[in-house]
Amino acid sequence: MKGIVFNMLEDLIIEKFGEETIEEIYSDVKFSGDVLPFISPETYPDSDLFTILDSLVQKTSIPVDDLIFEFGKFMFPVFFKKYPVFFENIISPIEFLKSVNDIIHVEVKKFFENATPPTVIVKQLSENKIALYYKSERKLCKLLEGLLEGTALHFNKKISYVHKKCMKNGEDQCEYEIKFS
């Protein structure tokens, strides 16, 4: 995973749990190598991200899925601030989600060497309803859900969704049915 993701997780931990929490985590855990500090354009093993999350679970007693969801929600405004170009002339959450796979993550792969963003395919079902298919070996569907929540908040909409199929249950991709109102 790219360093930018680690840097956003560090910012979340500092903002929600204090600077001392990240310092404690970094002195407690063992990473895959001599990785500190995490640098935005570099690539690090996914296991290092999960090491940080596991340690945060120990410290806060918050379930890992809840932390990952909050992380996804936290990422959204950071992306908005850092990459406003992806939001230009986009007026609806569905239009935005449709651009993730064919525009945003394509640009991400050009900009960040070795980036491996997931596949996020959107199919329109009706005016306010879509099916979304998520595929990634990382199986970070909770992060995706946090990003969906962030999308709804950004466009001032309410979101409801059903997670119809999940890779964690052996499916080859996650399937969501999503409604904005």
Ligand code: HEM
């Ligand atoms: C401007 C908006 C966005 C930007 C700049 C962006 C960029 C990125 C980047 C840099 C990564 C890390 C890739 C890597 O380390 O190899 C990533 C991962 C990810 N992105 Fe996006 N993204 C955006 C919006 C979204 C949205 C709206 C969704 C879904 C609704 C999404 C779903 C994901 C997920 C789930 C991951 C985690 C990695 C995985 O599942 O394999 N992204 N994105």
